[in-house]
Amino acid sequence: MVASYKISQAARLLGVSDDTIRRAVDQGALPVTDASPAEIPGDALARRAVELAHVAQDPTDVLSSARNRFTGLVTRVVADEVMAQVDIQAGPHRVVSLMSAEAVRDLGLEVGSLAVAVVKATTVIVETPRP
Template identity: 75%
Template sequence: MTSFRISEAARLLGVSDDTVRRWVDQGALPVTDAHPAEIPGDALAAHAVRLADAPDADGRSSARNRFVGLVTRVQIDGVMAQVDIQAGPHRVVSLLSAEAARELDLEVGSLATAVVKATAVIVERPKA
């Protein structure tokens, strides 16, 4: 079975190592007897689903892929804008109208959520 070190688990969940250690101490995540401690992949996946299913104060949406992060770039050119969001290890780039970017008051350092609803998703696995 696949297992992940605490630092790897933190990177995959987009949280700090300390947060993962706290979840381990609280019993929310199990660890193996290995040294250094590792979290079983199935338990980490279940925890990621629980985090994603947590109630959202923003309301309801049919989109399931939400990336909360910090705006790292806003480029407005004419009627269009490009906004980059760094959400944990993920960089999400959105093209939207310049008007929408201004209405949302998007600027570098502001908190934003990229909501993705796609009809095609490519899945890859690293080589063993």
């Protein structure tokens, strides 16, 4: 059985408003189930998420082997003389990077800066909600 999501849940998962989901349904870009109130099938929502990710603008013009790229705004920089912590809010995702204070200065990172967090890892933990 394919999971399905209420309009508000689908909106949160895609990082858009409820009205955006309703417009996508009205335009035929997202199907709905026969449930009342209407729900979005999980497989269709997943396809839409991939489509939106491909449309999203990445401010960099680079080729990379890393597929996990989170474009967002720097929300916090804590630095001492040697090391720094940089927080990036990329949609609903908070990404925290530890780097040298020199790198922060060289990149000109400050609160409000546009940045891309690139994650290249061999271990990814996957969790699902309990039924």
